[in-house]
Structures are given as structure tokens and as C-alpha cells.
Amino acid sequence: MLSGAGRGGRVADFGGACPNTGDVAAARARGLRYPARPSATDPRPLTDLHTHLRERLLAATTQLGLARDAAEPLVRLDPPKNREHGDVALGAFQLAKLAGKAPPSFASELAAKITPDDVIESATAAGPFVNFKFRRAALARAVLTAIAADAAPYGRSPKNGQVVCIDYSSPNIAKPFHIGHMRSTVIGNALCRIHRHLGTTVHGINHLGDWGMPFAKMMTAYMRWGNEQELHRSPMRYMFDLYKRYGVEVKNNPALDDEAALHFKALESGKDNQERRMWQLLRDESLKAFQGPYSRLGVTFDHVTGESFFEDKMEAAMQRVATAGVLENSDGAQVVWLKELGIKEPCLLRKSDGTTLYHTRDLAAAFWREQQYHPNRILYVVGAEQKLHFDQLKGVLTKMKEEVAAAVEHVPFGLVLSKTEDGKWEKFASRSGNAVFLDEILDEAVAKVRSIIREKNPDLPNADEVAEQIGTSAIVFNDLKNSRIKDVKFDWEQMLNFDGETGPYVQFACARLSSIQRKVGVPVPKPEAVDFALLADAERVLLVMMEFGTAVQRAAEQSEPSIVTGHTIALAGEIHSYLRDHYVVGAEPAVRDARLLLVDCARRLLTTGLWLLGIPAPERM
């Protein structure tokens, strides 16, 4: 079969000697210019309420004899595991140690110092913990005023001076866009939006797999069996057939691979020859065909610089490697050995026939990105099976003492698995015919949504358009729901079940909130006009809202969109529960207005959360 799949099949990540986490700190220790990104131990982004509480706590610890500098990093305010304990909790273990006291007694002393004020309602010691409650009115005011004003972290933060390159989607365009390509695409797309929300300058890059042996194999197949008429009739379908045929025939005729290698060498000669023209034709057709899935998924890129873009940049990159003195000959090939970095396999940069490889182009791309964008981080959203590739890429840059090495960061994700007849999970493989094209899946989901709409909301005016939105979102949401490192189990039944923690569930909450706003018949009040004390019963909703900023921040730090997904589910759940017993329409005016503001803010925050995931929030569904 044809091997590899562009970055869509590019799946290695760093480990061993140069793990991704910590390399920024290591770079800083070495005096490199890449600033460390916020570390995991940095305090979470604080709301006004937290800042106030924090100040009160630091004043108290100072009174208790602790130096502010020493106490500050130990004052970590986390949501308690059990909401009954309070709004935020402080584990006093380390502070107590600093004070030389037992945690429980220190906690009581600390709690006693935090007397109530207009923000803090109570501080109570519970064993070694101190639990705090905010005044309900203050909680509501702080959260809702900020959301209504679209202030950070609920709205977009001002520019923070950071620059992040995100390499995502990056499919091998000589093959149809299938389910396996979707993960990198939607995860990368979400990460772009999340970083932008935080004020980072983002360069979203589609590093197309439009060069190298896979493309050469496609050319070989086309030259042998293809014809242009059929190609134009249905390009992707046709190329997929050629791809499959090559896979079958190469088993009996391994010389096909040699033929492909010759074609690649001819292509890479730079001459205007048959290969060049064919490459152009196949590339154009593939690229056109890829616009479909991208637009359906609402995915865009800032730069579409595929592997071929680096054709004329690889020689300079190789020179740079040679000049650094790390390039060696091995069996006629040019390689960089990385044993001292704990990587046994050498990084191949030039084959013995003189042609380049995936690594060569990635190296050239890293230099290009450094020079063009000056990124603090370069995220490669590529499957986990390519870990070694990125270990090596980073390793070569490290060995060359290139500063950009510190920025290189593989963001691996799990495989898409399909269920076999005997109930086991196995990798999707185009060759065994169990590949599912993205369009098929989206169509299936959209059709299901369309029938649900027919049943539940037959009068919906733009039903087809909404069905498309809800259906595609369901698939995207499902991919962003779990930690990205987990394999995705592709299961039709589960994929088309829209109950519970799903995209439609969150969208439904938005639609329901919109509906209430339409029905109540009065405009959303200004926060200044609202009596926030009337929202004491909405504490659960408000506390979840307050976590939004932390969720987005963590998602960016950990390159983990599922943290945002989880937050939207939690907020949708809380608002659904709240609405059961708290009516807006028909409530007395002051209560109605307060609840209306809450409803509006919930809708806005859910919409923002979905937007960060690349998912629309229709007003009706």
C-alpha cells in the first residue's frame, strides 16, 4: 500500500531525552530568547473576586508572621471538590509548614483573620482546609458585569505579545479527506481560536502533504492506469481508486516503488518535465476537493504552505545543518545522529539517491517559521504515532544549538478506531476498505438531525441550513470532547445519539436561552440596573461561569481543547437545571430582569465557548 498520509499521517511526538514539557524552562535556563510560556504552577487567571480574596489572605498570612514573598506562591485558590464546602478552597498544608504549625490549627487561625466584608461572606476552617464563600450579590455582579461587557477572560484579551504557530490538518492531499484527517483539523482549528482569544498572535498553517514518495506513488499509478477525463469527473474518488490499485499491485510488483522513486527524483530535479506537470495537475485537483470538507467544518488557515513550498528552501537548510557540524554520512545517506539525546534512530535528511525526506522539509519549515513569524511556540498537531519524527526534528535543532528548538512542540492525539465484527477496536485503514469519508459521516449526521427537526420543530424556517450546522457540529464536538491523546472510538450509534454530553445538547441550551429572550418581550437590562441579590439562587450557574477563564487558559497551556468542551457541557447542564425551577417570563419585574441578564450572559458564554471549538450556536433548532 501507499504509506504515510501527510501530516494527517504524520504521527510521532517527543519523549525520551527531550520531552516536550519542560523544554521551554530548559531553554530559559540555557539563556535562550524564547520566553517560557506560563508554567503549570503559575496562579490561575484570577477574577476580581479572587484577587480581592487573595489580597485579604496575604494580609492575613503576613499578620501571622509569614513573609509575603514566601506565602504568595502557596496561596492557591481552587474550587473545592465538593461544592457544599464553599466557592473556593485553600489547602493550608504548605502555608502551615512554612509557619511551623499543624495544618488544622493554622487553617483556623487563618480563617479567623478573614472577617467578612462586602465581597467575602465567610471563611471557615475545615481541618487543614479553609473554605470561602463569596457574597451572592458580589458573585453575581462580578461575573455577569464582566460577561455583559465582553471583558476578558470572557471576551477576547488584548494582545499579549506572544506568537504561536499551529501546524494542523496537513493532509496528504493525494488521498480523500477521511475521518482520520479530521482530528488534526478540528483540534488545530480550536487551538487557533483559543490562543487568539487569549490575545496571542496565531499563525495557523496547513503543511500539506504535497511532496515526497506518497505523491510520487500517486503519480506512478496515474501514469500507468489513469486518464484525465475520469480524473476531472470525480477527482477524489478516482484518485482513491488509483491509490487502492497501487496498493494491490505493488504487492506482486515491488518494482513499482522503484518506479515511484525515479519519478520523485525527476520531480525534485526542478526541471519542467512530465512529472512536474502531473504533480501540478494532481495537486490542483486534490486541493480543490479539500475545500469542501474545510468549509463544511468551518476551518480556515492563515498560511497554506505545504511540503512543496519548501522545495527551494531545503538546500539552505541542509547547508545550515552541515555548517553546524552535525551532518554525517551513513550508508550513502546523510543523517544526524542523536544518540547523546537518547534517540537511537538517526534522523535521515537525504536519501542515498540524493532526494529529500519528510524531515528535510520539516527542518526547512522550522527555519522558515522562525524567520517569518518569530514564534514562542510551534505546535505540531499530528498523530501520536509520529512522536519519533518530532523527537528527531527537535533533537536535530537542539544538537545544532538552534534557538527554535525550544519552540518545537508536538501535540499528539490518538487514533480513530473502528469496531470489528467481533466487537474489538482496530485502526481505520483505507486499504482494508473500512475508511469512512468525512462527507459520508457528516451527511449521515445531518440527515439524522433533519429528521429530528421534522419531528420536533416542523415549522423551523431554515431547517436544512440548521440541520447542516447541528449535524456537522455533533461530529466535531464528539472529536473535541475527550482528551486528545485518547483514541477515538468511531461508533455510528454513539455518534448519532444526540442525548447527553453532545454538541446538540450545548446548542440546544443556546437555542432555549434565545427562545426565552424572544418570549420575555423586554430588552436585557444593563447590569447597573439589576439587583444582584435576587440571583442568590443561581450560584451554581455563576460558579461554573467563573471557571471559564481558567478553562480557556488551561486549554491553551496544555493544547487541550477538551477542557473548553467540558466547560460548555457543564455550563449548559447548570443552566438547564436552573431553568427548571426559575422562570423568567412571568416573574415579577425585578426578578425577571435579573434572570434575564443571567440568561443572556449564559447564552453569550456558551456561544463563545462553542465558537472557540469552531462550532456555531443557532438561535433556533
Place this chain on the structure above:
RNA sequence: GCGCCCGUAGCUCAGUUGGAUAGAGCGACGGCCUCCGAAGCCGUAGGUCAGAGGUUCGACUCCUCUCGGGCGUACCA
């Protein structure tokens, strides 16, 4: 062989970097639409956190080993 990842309820997964009584959804069972959208809500059942050691005041979380499953392992990507 070596390296890396994963293992939590029947199924699919959370568990905020070592803190309080391990939480959701699906599926199952039982309730709730003359009441702002039932794609919803409320409740019940369901756990040896793969196993064994270790570190710690405290371990699902960190370390070691074992057992399962997966991925990778120089002229593919």
C-alpha cells in the same frame, strides 16, 4: 528486543499537576410536558481507580516492577 502512550462503573470518558466522601454521559430502571424548547430535568442501581510494592501527614495522581491493549523502531509520511 528497545522506546513511548493507554488501562477509573456494563459502554464511552472526567478527575484543575499530591488533598476533603472518586464524578458525568450513554445504556438499564422509576418519575416529570394544561407550566419560558422533553435534543431537557429529577431520582435509583452500578467501583478492589489493571495488580504488587515504594515515597508521603495524605496517592486515581509521583517512583519501581508485573500484567493487559496500542503505536513506533534510518533511505515512507
